Amino acid sequence: MALIHLEQLRHSYLARPRPEAEAPADWALRGLDLKWADGGAYALLGPSGCGKTTLLNLISGLLRPTEGRILFGSRDVTALEPGERNIAQVFQFPVVYDTMSVYDNLAFPLRNRGIAEADVNKRVHEIAALLDLEERLATRAAGLTADGKQKISLGRGLVRSDVAAILFDEPLTVIDPHLKWRLRSKLKELHQRVGVTMIYVTHDQTEALTFADQVVVMLEGQVVQAGTPVELFERPRHTFVGHFIGSPGMNLLPCETDAAGLARFGGVALAQVKGGRGGQGGRGNQIGVRPEYVRFAAAGEGGLPVRIERVSDVGRHRIVDARHGEHLIKALVAEGAPLPEGEGVLVFDPAHTHVYADGWRVETEQA
């Protein structure tokens, strides 16, 4: 229904926060600019306390931003109450109205808006069919299991035909593991069928990456990267994205960059910074490479000499812990691929070796 546009959004829970430059800790959100297209599936991913729930509550209107604007399409909703925005929200702990039946729970948001009972009835049955809740309509909501209750919370959002976006705040936290997967695929299916914008907050990368077309990674109240799962994996903009996404995370090694922009680790040249220097912080002081792009050198090939410390079998791959000096490097080796004994030489795929300056990626020649 509408593009969601966040403009220079800042929020502090303090009544009189100090300016951000002096005291960044006073701010839960520090200047956010995001645009979300209608009908997309988005995830907000980040560790606890990074501001993702704050952002969600700002969008739904449960909180008012300290600074900045929120636009739905061309309509400025910054000052509107949650009930006046076309937003639904599903919380971490399922919220159902205990004394009401499942039917009445689903009808509640419609009745509050004064919709005629005949339309309510039609709409509730549609949504119940969508969520496989039809047989339960007459039962009391209090008796349902956690996943059933979470479906009702979701249903109360879907039932409103004017909803522009549904927000999910870690909705699978209290769901049993074997039902998590089912509810997650149900969400994905619903998104495809209903086509409503969904914004999903989580600290679980699997949930984010499987659910969303676009993932926004947050850290300390800021967006560090917004992109498709593939982008986040292949080209992490920040070392945080590198080690937070992926299992195991990206290898990060200190490096030295010379005047020509050649980045070396352990005396081995690994990447060439574009234009000799680059990026925000200067030349680059860290090299990042995912374990997926680290392999053992063929005979006679040059590379980084390492000692193999441990090999763990994780099914289709083996994770090799290799040590170079004091640094541990993880490599993912396919099952059945040959593995040297004790000592070996590692090669990093140059197309997937990134250089970071003070945490942020700098452009390199190969990548």
Next chain:
Amino acid sequence: MNTRTPNQKAWWLVMPVVALVAFNAVIPLMAVVNYSVQETFGNNQFFFEGVRWFQEVMQSARFREALQRQLLFTAIILAIQIPLGVAIALAMPRKGIGVSVCLVLMAMPLLIPYNVVGAMWNIFALPDIGLMGRGLNALGWEFNYTRQPFAAWVTLVAMDVWHWTSLVVLLTYAGLSAIPDAYYQAARIDGASRWAIFRHIQLPKLKHVLLIAVLLRFMDSFMIYTEAVVLTGGGPGNATTLLSIDLVKIALGQFDLGPAAAMSLIYFLIILLLSWLFYTVMTKDEQK
């Protein structure tokens, strides 16, 4: 499975409690049972009378009237204190310095000894020197609780509301604080009105504390004695002679130990029965 318990020493650990309960409840109660079936004369002479005292109490108009007054009193104060207590709790602040201020103010009446409460209201409502009594007379109501039964009832009810509504407030406030924020947030998103929030979130979640509040207020008000005696002494006439006041008159005023004991037991059984009925009806759904 081995069903024999080889060591019974644990019973010794329960003995102090058993002894305590025996001395403060069971033995006095059995003494009352003893009195209730006997006629007592001087020199500690007792004659067995069977159920005669029970029949006498049950058939007496005096007992019936006291019981009616008692039921009326309890009904009135429950009808006032429960809604009023809930309303005050809803209006109390949720955070900030106001919370402590309100809680202390609310707890104050509960800390005052019963006879002091009675004495305070006795003076407060006096038509010649009491603030309330003089105020009401100044407003044109010829108010005199020592002579008018209605005025006595008004004062009695006002005193109990002042003394005990705080208990309902504190229980309700605790219950409200236990409702997770997500419920209110969901309700705001669902566009629920203030009344819908109260009706569908707060009231259902308060069910258990309100059950306790009603039970406590029912039992306490049914047993009210000290405050009422200090305030009105049961008068004017017998207008405010509640069950407990009547009981004391029979037992200690007239020294009719048999009827008084029988009345005590009937009184006790009425409280037990009504509490049990109320509790059973209110928790019926959950036992399914």
